[in-house]
Amino acid sequence: MADFAHDSDIEADNCPDWSGLQTRLESFHRFPSTAQVSAERMARAGFYFTGETDRVRCFSCQQTVEGWQSGDAPVDRHRQVSPACKFLSCVHGVRPNAPVDSSPVYNEEAEDMEYRLRRGEVVDDTMYPTVPHMRREDDRLSSFQGWPTSAPVTPRALAQAGFFYRGEGDHVQCFCCGGMLSNWEDGDEPWDEHEKYFSNCFFVLGHDVGNEPTLLLPEEPREQRPSMSSFEERLCSFSDVRHPIAPERLAQAGFYSSGAPDRVTCFKCGGGLKNWQPEEDPWEEHAKHYPGCSFLLEEKGQEFVNRIQLSDPRGSAPASDVNHPSYEDPLEKLRKLQREKQCKVCMDRDISIVFIPCGHLVTCNNCSQALTKCPICCAVITQKIKTYIS
Numbered sequence: 001m002a003d004f005a006h007d008s009d010i011e012a013d014n015c016p017d018w019s020g021l022q023t024r025l026e027s028f029h030r031f032p033s034t035a036q037v038s039a040e041r042m043a044r045a046g047f048y049f050t051g052e053t054d055r056v057r058c059f060s061c062q063q064t065v066e067g068w069q070s071g072d073a074p075v076d077r078h079r080q081v082s083p084a085c086k087f088l089s090c091v092h093g094v095r096p097n098a099p100v101d102s103s104p105v106y107n108e109e110a111e112d113m114e115y116r117l118r119r120g121e122v123v124d125d126t127m128y129p130t131v132p133h134m135r136r137e138d139d140r141l142s143s144f145q146g147w148p149t150s151a152p153v154t155p156r157a158l159a160q161a162g163f164f165y166r167g168e169g170d171h172v173q174c175f176c177c178g179g180m181l182s183n184w185e186d187g188d189e190p191w192d193e194h195e196k197y198f199s200n201c202f203f204v205l206g207h208d209v210g211n212e213p214t215l216l217l218p219e220e221p222r223e224q225r226p227s228m229s230s231f232e233e234r235l236c237s238f239s240d241v242r243h244p245i246a247p248e249r250l251a252q253a254g255f256y257s258s259g260a261p262d263r264v265t266c267f268k269c270g271g272g273l274k275n276w277q278p279e280e281d282p283w284e285e286h287a288k289h290y291p292g293c294s295f296l297l298e299e300k301g302q303e304f305v306n307r308i309q310l311s312d313p314r315g316s317a318p319a320s321d322v323n324h325p326s327y328e329d330p331l332e333k334l335r336k337l338q339r340e341k342q343c344k345v346c347m348d349r350d351i352s353i354v355f356i357p358c359g360h361l362v363t364c365n366n367c368s369q370a371l372t373k374c375p376i377c378c379a380v381i382t383q384k385i386k387t388y389i390s
Contacts, residue, residue: 018048021043021044021372023048024043024047024048024059025039025040025043027048028048028049030049031049032053036068036070037068037070037072037074041073041074042056044075045074045075045078046058046059046060046061046078046087046088046370047065047078050064053066054066054067054068058078059087059369060085060086060369060370061084061085061086061087063078063081063085064081065077065078065081075088086367086370087370129176129210129211130174130178131164131173131174131175131176131178132210134164134175135175135211136212136214137160137211137212137213138214140158140163140175141156141159141214143164143167144158144159144164144165146165146167147165147170148169148170151170151184152184152185152187152188153184153188153189153190157189157191158172158190159214160191160213160214160265160270160272161190161193162174162175162176162194162201162204162270163181163194166180169182170184174194174198174201174203175203175211176201176202176203176211177198177201177202179194179197179201181193181194181197191272203270204271205290205291207269207293208268208269208293213270227267229267229268231252233256234251234254234255234256234267235247235248235251237251237256237257237258238251238256241257241262243262243264243276244262244276244277244278245262245276245278245282249281249282250264250282253266253283253285253296254266254267254268254286254293254296254299255267255273255282255286258272261274262274262275266286266295266296267295268293268295268296269292269293269296271286271289271290271293273285273286273289283296283300284308287300287304287305287308288308291305291308291359291360302357303357306356306357306359343362343363343364343367349364349365349366349367350364351364352364352365352386352387353368353385353386353387354385354386354387355368355371355374355381355383355384356383356384356385357382357383360374361387365386368384
Protein backbone atom coordinates (compact mmCIF):
# COMPACT_ATOMS: atom_id res chain seq x y z
CA MET A 1 0.00 0.00 0.00
CA ALA A 2 1.96 2.99 -1.32
CA ASP A 3 0.04 5.47 0.79
CA PHE A 4 1.45 3.86 3.91
CA ALA A 5 5.09 3.70 2.79
CA HIS A 6 6.47 6.39 5.10
CA ASP A 7 4.52 5.57 8.23
CA SER A 8 5.84 3.31 10.97
CA ASP A 9 5.32 -0.43 11.09
CA ILE A 10 2.08 0.11 12.98
CA GLU A 11 0.60 0.44 9.47
CA ALA A 12 2.11 -2.62 7.84
CA ASP A 13 0.32 -4.48 5.05
CA ASN A 14 -1.13 -6.85 7.62
CA CYS A 15 -2.41 -3.95 9.74
CA PRO A 16 -5.42 -4.41 12.03
CA ASP A 17 -8.96 -3.65 11.00
CA TRP A 18 -9.09 0.01 12.02
CA SER A 19 -12.86 0.20 11.47
CA GLY A 20 -13.33 -1.09 15.04
CA LEU A 21 -13.46 1.57 17.76
CA GLN A 22 -11.56 -0.57 20.29
CA THR A 23 -8.78 -1.31 17.77
CA ARG A 24 -8.35 2.40 17.03
CA LEU A 25 -8.39 3.20 20.73
CA GLU A 26 -5.60 0.71 21.47
CA SER A 27 -3.37 2.37 18.88
CA PHE A 28 -3.14 5.48 21.09
CA HIS A 29 -1.11 3.78 23.85
CA ARG A 30 2.02 5.52 22.54
CA PHE A 31 0.31 8.77 21.58
CA PRO A 32 2.19 11.86 22.93
CA SER A 33 0.61 13.17 26.12
CA THR A 34 1.51 16.69 25.03
CA ALA A 35 -1.25 16.55 22.42
CA GLN A 36 -3.80 17.05 25.24
CA VAL A 37 -6.68 15.50 23.23
CA SER A 38 -8.21 12.33 24.63
CA ALA A 39 -7.71 9.05 22.81
CA GLU A 40 -11.44 8.34 23.13
CA ARG A 41 -12.37 11.47 21.17
CA MET A 42 -9.78 10.66 18.51
CA ALA A 43 -11.05 7.13 18.08
CA ARG A 44 -14.69 8.22 17.95
CA ALA A 45 -13.76 10.66 15.18
CA GLY A 46 -12.45 7.73 13.12
CA PHE A 47 -8.75 8.26 13.80
CA TYR A 48 -6.00 5.83 14.78
CA PHE A 49 -2.42 6.73 15.71
CA THR A 50 0.13 6.20 12.93
CA GLY A 51 3.08 6.00 15.31
CA GLU A 52 4.79 9.18 14.03
CA THR A 53 4.85 12.43 16.05
CA ASP A 54 1.14 13.14 16.78
CA ARG A 55 -0.12 12.19 13.33
CA VAL A 56 -3.43 10.32 13.17
CA ARG A 57 -5.21 8.84 10.16
CA CYS A 58 -8.90 8.22 9.40
CA PHE A 59 -9.54 4.55 8.66
CA SER A 60 -12.25 5.51 6.14
CA CYS A 61 -11.01 8.46 4.04
CA GLN A 62 -7.29 7.84 4.81
CA GLN A 63 -6.63 11.54 5.46
CA THR A 64 -4.11 12.43 8.18
CA VAL A 65 -4.15 15.18 10.80
CA GLU A 66 -1.31 16.34 13.07
CA GLY A 67 -0.22 19.31 15.17
CA TRP A 68 -2.82 18.81 17.89
CA GLN A 69 -3.37 21.50 20.50
CA SER A 70 -5.40 21.77 23.68
CA GLY A 71 -9.05 22.44 22.90
CA ASP A 72 -8.99 20.87 19.41
CA ALA A 73 -12.17 19.03 18.43
CA PRO A 74 -11.20 15.87 16.48
CA VAL A 75 -14.46 15.74 14.48
CA ASP A 76 -14.07 19.38 13.41
CA ARG A 77 -10.43 18.97 12.39
CA HIS A 78 -11.37 15.78 10.57
CA ARG A 79 -14.02 17.65 8.60
CA GLN A 80 -11.58 20.46 7.73
CA VAL A 81 -9.26 18.07 5.89
CA SER A 82 -11.94 15.68 4.58
CA PRO A 83 -15.41 17.28 4.44
CA ALA A 84 -16.79 14.44 2.30
CA CYS A 85 -15.61 11.60 4.56
CA LYS A 86 -18.32 8.93 4.61
CA PHE A 87 -17.54 7.98 8.20
CA LEU A 88 -18.27 11.53 9.33
CA SER A 89 -21.45 11.54 7.29
CA CYS A 90 -22.72 8.13 8.34
CA VAL A 91 -21.71 8.07 12.01
CA HIS A 92 -21.54 11.71 13.09
CA GLY A 93 -24.16 13.12 10.72
CA VAL A 94 -21.69 15.73 9.46
CA ARG A 95 -22.57 17.48 6.20
CA PRO A 96 -19.78 19.08 4.11
CA ASN A 97 -21.30 22.58 4.04
CA ALA A 98 -22.67 22.64 7.60
CA PRO A 99 -21.17 25.35 9.88
CA VAL A 100 -18.69 24.28 12.57
CA ASP A 101 -20.07 24.46 16.11
CA SER A 102 -17.93 27.09 17.83
CA SER A 103 -19.42 26.55 21.27
CA PRO A 104 -16.69 26.17 23.93
CA VAL A 105 -18.86 23.82 25.99
CA TYR A 106 -17.91 20.16 25.56
CA ASN A 107 -19.58 17.16 27.13
CA GLU A 108 -17.54 13.94 26.78
CA GLU A 109 -20.35 11.72 28.06
CA ALA A 110 -22.92 13.27 25.70
CA GLU A 111 -20.63 12.86 22.69
CA ASP A 112 -19.94 9.24 23.61
CA MET A 113 -23.65 8.46 23.96
CA GLU A 114 -24.49 10.18 20.65
CA TYR A 115 -21.73 8.18 18.96
CA ARG A 116 -23.07 4.89 20.34
CA LEU A 117 -26.65 5.74 19.39
CA ARG A 118 -25.65 6.54 15.82
CA ARG A 119 -23.72 3.28 15.49
CA GLY A 120 -26.52 1.22 17.01
CA GLU A 121 -24.34 0.05 19.92
CA VAL A 122 -27.12 1.18 22.22
CA VAL A 123 -30.80 1.69 21.49
CA ASP A 124 -32.76 4.60 22.85
CA ASP A 125 -35.68 2.73 24.36
CA THR A 126 -37.57 6.00 24.74
CA MET A 127 -37.82 6.38 20.96
CA TYR A 128 -40.21 3.52 20.19
CA PRO A 129 -43.06 3.93 20.14
CA THR A 130 -42.81 7.69 19.65
CA VAL A 131 -46.46 8.13 20.72
CA PRO A 132 -46.84 5.47 23.46
CA HIS A 133 -50.37 6.44 24.51
CA MET A 134 -51.56 5.33 21.04
CA ARG A 135 -50.09 1.83 21.20
CA ARG A 136 -53.63 0.36 21.60
CA GLU A 137 -55.48 -0.03 18.30
CA ASP A 138 -58.77 0.81 20.05
CA ASP A 139 -57.33 4.14 21.22
CA ARG A 140 -56.14 4.92 17.71
CA LEU A 141 -59.59 4.09 16.38
CA SER A 142 -61.25 6.36 18.95
CA SER A 143 -59.11 9.27 17.73
CA PHE A 144 -60.99 9.35 14.42
CA GLN A 145 -63.89 11.40 15.78
CA GLY A 146 -64.56 13.98 13.08
CA TRP A 147 -62.74 12.02 10.37
CA PRO A 148 -63.95 13.31 6.95
CA THR A 149 -66.76 11.11 5.62
CA SER A 150 -65.48 11.74 2.11
CA ALA A 151 -62.06 10.23 2.86
CA PRO A 152 -61.33 7.16 0.69
CA VAL A 153 -59.80 5.15 3.55
CA THR A 154 -61.57 3.95 6.70
CA PRO A 155 -60.55 4.66 10.30
CA ARG A 156 -60.45 0.91 10.99
CA ALA A 157 -57.89 0.29 8.22
CA LEU A 158 -55.78 3.26 9.32
CA ALA A 159 -55.81 2.24 12.99
CA GLN A 160 -54.81 -1.32 12.13
CA ALA A 161 -51.87 0.02 10.11
CA GLY A 162 -50.67 1.94 13.17
CA PHE A 163 -52.14 5.37 12.45
CA PHE A 164 -54.19 7.70 14.61
CA TYR A 165 -56.05 10.87 13.55
CA ARG A 166 -54.42 14.24 14.26
CA GLY A 167 -57.77 16.04 14.10
CA GLU A 168 -57.05 18.14 11.03
CA GLY A 169 -58.05 17.40 7.45
CA ASP A 170 -57.04 13.80 6.68
CA HIS A 171 -53.69 13.94 8.52
CA VAL A 172 -52.70 10.78 10.38
CA GLN A 173 -49.58 9.76 12.31
CA CYS A 174 -47.94 6.42 13.13
CA PHE A 175 -47.81 5.68 16.86
CA CYS A 176 -44.46 3.90 16.45
CA CYS A 177 -42.21 5.81 14.03
CA GLY A 178 -44.09 9.12 14.20
CA GLY A 179 -44.41 9.29 10.41
CA MET A 180 -47.30 11.43 9.14
CA LEU A 181 -49.40 11.00 5.99
CA SER A 182 -52.22 12.97 4.39
CA ASN A 183 -53.93 13.62 1.04
CA TRP A 184 -55.36 10.10 0.78
CA GLU A 185 -56.65 9.06 -2.64
CA ASP A 186 -58.97 6.38 -4.01
CA GLY A 187 -57.21 3.03 -4.03
CA ASP A 188 -54.75 3.88 -1.25
CA GLU A 189 -54.11 1.09 1.26
CA PRO A 190 -52.87 2.27 4.69
CA TRP A 191 -50.41 -0.61 5.06
CA ASP A 192 -49.09 0.03 1.53
CA GLU A 193 -48.53 3.72 2.15
CA HIS A 194 -46.98 3.10 5.56
CA GLU A 195 -44.43 0.70 4.11
CA LYS A 196 -43.87 2.92 1.06
CA TYR A 197 -42.93 6.07 2.97
CA PHE A 198 -41.66 4.66 6.29
CA SER A 199 -40.18 1.29 5.33
CA ASN A 200 -37.85 1.25 8.37
CA CYS A 201 -40.67 1.70 10.90
CA PHE A 202 -40.29 -1.00 13.55
CA PHE A 203 -44.06 -1.61 13.49
CA VAL A 204 -43.97 -2.20 9.73
CA LEU A 205 -40.96 -4.50 10.16
CA GLY A 206 -42.88 -6.59 12.69
CA HIS A 207 -40.90 -5.74 15.83
CA ASP A 208 -42.64 -5.97 19.17
CA VAL A 209 -43.24 -2.27 19.90
CA GLY A 210 -46.12 -2.79 22.30
CA ASN A 211 -48.96 -2.66 19.78
CA GLU A 212 -52.23 -3.99 21.24
CA PRO A 213 -54.60 -5.16 18.47
CA THR A 214 -58.28 -4.38 18.78
CA LEU A 215 -60.75 -6.89 20.22
CA LEU A 216 -63.35 -5.82 17.67
CA LEU A 217 -64.22 -7.62 14.47
CA PRO A 218 -63.58 -5.68 11.26
CA GLU A 219 -66.61 -3.55 10.29
CA GLU A 220 -68.54 -4.91 13.30
CA PRO A 221 -67.28 -2.70 16.12
CA ARG A 222 -69.68 -3.92 18.81
CA GLU A 223 -68.76 -7.58 18.56
CA GLN A 224 -65.64 -9.10 20.01
CA ARG A 225 -63.28 -11.62 18.51
CA PRO A 226 -60.88 -14.04 20.20
CA SER A 227 -57.28 -12.97 20.71
CA MET A 228 -56.17 -15.16 17.78
CA SER A 229 -53.26 -16.39 19.87
CA SER A 230 -54.31 -20.03 19.42
CA PHE A 231 -54.13 -22.08 16.25
CA GLU A 232 -57.83 -23.01 16.47
CA GLU A 233 -58.93 -19.37 16.69
CA ARG A 234 -56.88 -18.40 13.67
CA LEU A 235 -58.10 -21.39 11.69
CA CYS A 236 -61.75 -20.51 12.42
CA SER A 237 -61.22 -17.04 10.93
CA PHE A 238 -60.93 -18.70 7.49
CA SER A 239 -64.29 -20.50 7.76
CA ASP A 240 -66.01 -18.33 5.14
CA VAL A 241 -62.93 -17.42 3.11
CA ARG A 242 -61.63 -18.97 -0.11
CA HIS A 243 -57.88 -18.55 0.05
CA PRO A 244 -55.20 -19.73 -2.43
CA ILE A 245 -53.17 -21.07 0.52
CA ALA A 246 -54.44 -23.83 2.80
CA PRO A 247 -55.89 -22.20 5.96
CA GLU A 248 -54.07 -24.72 8.14
CA ARG A 249 -50.71 -23.58 6.80
CA LEU A 250 -51.56 -19.90 7.28
CA ALA A 251 -52.85 -20.45 10.83
CA GLN A 252 -49.73 -22.43 11.76
CA ALA A 253 -47.60 -19.51 10.56
CA GLY A 254 -49.48 -17.15 12.90
CA PHE A 255 -51.90 -15.63 10.39
CA TYR A 256 -55.65 -15.08 10.59
CA SER A 257 -57.99 -13.80 7.88
CA SER A 258 -58.31 -10.01 8.09
CA GLY A 259 -60.18 -8.98 4.97
CA ALA A 260 -61.09 -9.66 1.38
CA PRO A 261 -59.89 -10.99 -0.86
CA ASP A 262 -56.91 -12.83 0.65
CA ARG A 263 -55.41 -10.50 3.26
CA VAL A 264 -54.04 -12.08 6.42
CA THR A 265 -52.52 -10.59 9.57
CA CYS A 266 -50.10 -12.03 12.09
CA PHE A 267 -51.70 -12.16 15.54
CA LYS A 268 -48.37 -11.32 17.21
CA CYS A 269 -46.59 -8.65 15.17
CA GLY A 270 -49.63 -7.31 13.28
CA GLY A 271 -47.89 -7.66 9.92
CA GLY A 272 -50.26 -7.99 6.98
CA LEU A 273 -49.80 -9.88 3.71
CA LYS A 274 -51.95 -10.18 0.61
CA ASN A 275 -51.89 -11.09 -3.11
CA TRP A 276 -50.80 -14.65 -2.36
CA GLN A 277 -49.69 -17.14 -4.99
CA PRO A 278 -50.53 -20.87 -4.54
CA GLU A 279 -46.89 -21.93 -4.48
CA GLU A 280 -45.85 -19.57 -1.68
CA ASP A 281 -44.97 -20.77 1.81
CA PRO A 282 -46.56 -18.81 4.70
CA TRP A 283 -43.57 -19.24 7.02
CA GLU A 284 -41.15 -18.02 4.36
CA GLU A 285 -43.31 -15.00 3.48
CA HIS A 286 -43.55 -14.19 7.20
CA ALA A 287 -39.77 -14.29 7.49
CA LYS A 288 -39.21 -12.24 4.33
CA HIS A 289 -41.35 -9.30 5.34
CA TYR A 290 -41.51 -9.36 9.16
CA PRO A 291 -38.19 -10.87 10.34
CA GLY A 292 -38.49 -9.31 13.78
CA CYS A 293 -41.76 -11.05 14.74
CA SER A 294 -41.28 -12.74 18.12
CA PHE A 295 -43.73 -15.56 17.27
CA LEU A 296 -41.84 -16.31 14.06
CA LEU A 297 -38.50 -16.37 15.88
CA GLU A 298 -39.88 -18.55 18.67
CA GLU A 299 -41.38 -21.12 16.28
CA LYS A 300 -38.79 -21.22 13.49
CA GLY A 301 -35.63 -19.79 15.02
CA GLN A 302 -33.16 -17.10 13.98
CA GLU A 303 -31.29 -19.44 11.64
CA PHE A 304 -34.42 -20.00 9.53
CA VAL A 305 -35.11 -16.25 9.34
CA ASN A 306 -31.49 -15.53 8.38
CA ARG A 307 -31.59 -18.12 5.60
CA ILE A 308 -34.80 -16.66 4.13
CA GLN A 309 -33.51 -13.09 4.39
CA LEU A 310 -30.27 -14.02 2.65
CA SER A 311 -32.03 -15.89 -0.16
CA ASP A 312 -34.54 -13.07 -0.73
CA PRO A 313 -33.60 -9.91 1.21
CA ARG A 314 -36.11 -7.08 1.61
CA GLY A 315 -34.18 -5.00 -0.87
CA SER A 316 -35.27 -7.30 -3.71
CA ALA A 317 -38.75 -7.56 -5.21
CA PRO A 318 -41.07 -9.64 -3.00
CA ALA A 319 -42.52 -12.77 -4.53
CA SER A 320 -45.92 -12.23 -3.00
CA ASP A 321 -46.31 -8.56 -4.00
CA VAL A 322 -47.01 -7.79 -0.34
CA ASN A 323 -48.99 -4.68 0.46
CA HIS A 324 -48.92 -3.45 -3.13
CA PRO A 325 -51.81 -3.07 -5.56
CA SER A 326 -52.14 -5.63 -8.34
CA TYR A 327 -51.46 -2.83 -10.85
CA GLU A 328 -48.79 -0.19 -10.37
CA ASP A 329 -47.76 2.72 -12.55
CA PRO A 330 -44.44 1.81 -14.31
CA LEU A 331 -42.79 5.14 -13.39
CA GLU A 332 -43.80 4.78 -9.75
CA LYS A 333 -42.54 1.20 -9.77
CA LEU A 334 -39.20 2.38 -11.18
CA ARG A 335 -38.89 5.09 -8.52
CA LYS A 336 -39.75 2.55 -5.83
CA LEU A 337 -37.08 0.14 -7.06
CA GLN A 338 -34.54 2.95 -7.11
CA ARG A 339 -35.41 3.85 -3.50
CA GLU A 340 -35.15 0.22 -2.44
CA LYS A 341 -31.64 -0.01 -3.91
CA GLN A 342 -30.41 3.11 -2.13
CA CYS A 343 -28.18 2.87 0.92
CA LYS A 344 -30.41 3.65 3.92
CA VAL A 345 -27.57 5.56 5.62
CA CYS A 346 -26.10 7.92 3.00
CA MET A 347 -29.05 7.68 0.57
CA ASP A 348 -26.48 8.03 -2.22
CA ARG A 349 -24.83 4.76 -3.28
CA ASP A 350 -26.59 1.43 -3.93
CA ILE A 351 -26.90 -1.17 -1.17
CA SER A 352 -24.25 -3.85 -1.50
CA ILE A 353 -23.50 -5.38 1.92
CA VAL A 354 -25.42 -8.20 3.63
CA PHE A 355 -25.08 -8.27 7.41
CA ILE A 356 -24.64 -11.65 9.11
CA PRO A 357 -26.42 -13.13 11.05
CA CYS A 358 -29.53 -10.94 10.61
CA GLY A 359 -29.36 -10.97 6.80
CA HIS A 360 -30.44 -7.36 6.25
CA LEU A 361 -29.25 -5.66 3.07
CA VAL A 362 -29.48 -1.92 3.75
CA THR A 363 -26.13 -0.14 3.29
CA CYS A 364 -23.43 0.49 0.71
CA ASN A 365 -19.89 -0.76 1.25
CA ASN A 366 -18.60 2.61 2.51
CA CYS A 367 -21.29 3.11 5.15
CA SER A 368 -21.13 -0.50 6.33
CA GLN A 369 -17.51 -0.05 7.45
CA ALA A 370 -18.55 2.15 10.36
CA LEU A 371 -21.26 -0.16 11.69
CA THR A 372 -21.00 -2.90 14.31
CA LYS A 373 -24.77 -3.41 14.63
CA CYS A 374 -27.47 -3.61 11.98
CA PRO A 375 -29.31 -0.26 11.74
CA ILE A 376 -32.60 -2.10 11.11
CA CYS A 377 -32.75 -4.70 13.88
CA CYS A 378 -29.71 -3.75 16.05
CA ALA A 379 -28.31 -7.29 15.80
CA VAL A 380 -24.54 -7.52 16.33
CA ILE A 381 -22.81 -7.87 12.96
CA THR A 382 -20.42 -10.81 12.89
CA GLN A 383 -19.70 -10.74 9.17
CA LYS A 384 -20.26 -8.43 6.18
CA ILE A 385 -20.77 -10.03 2.77
CA LYS A 386 -20.57 -8.02 -0.44
CA THR A 387 -23.36 -8.75 -2.88
CA TYR A 388 -24.28 -7.52 -6.32
CA ILE A 389 -27.78 -6.46 -7.37
CA SER A 390 -28.54 -6.54 -11.08
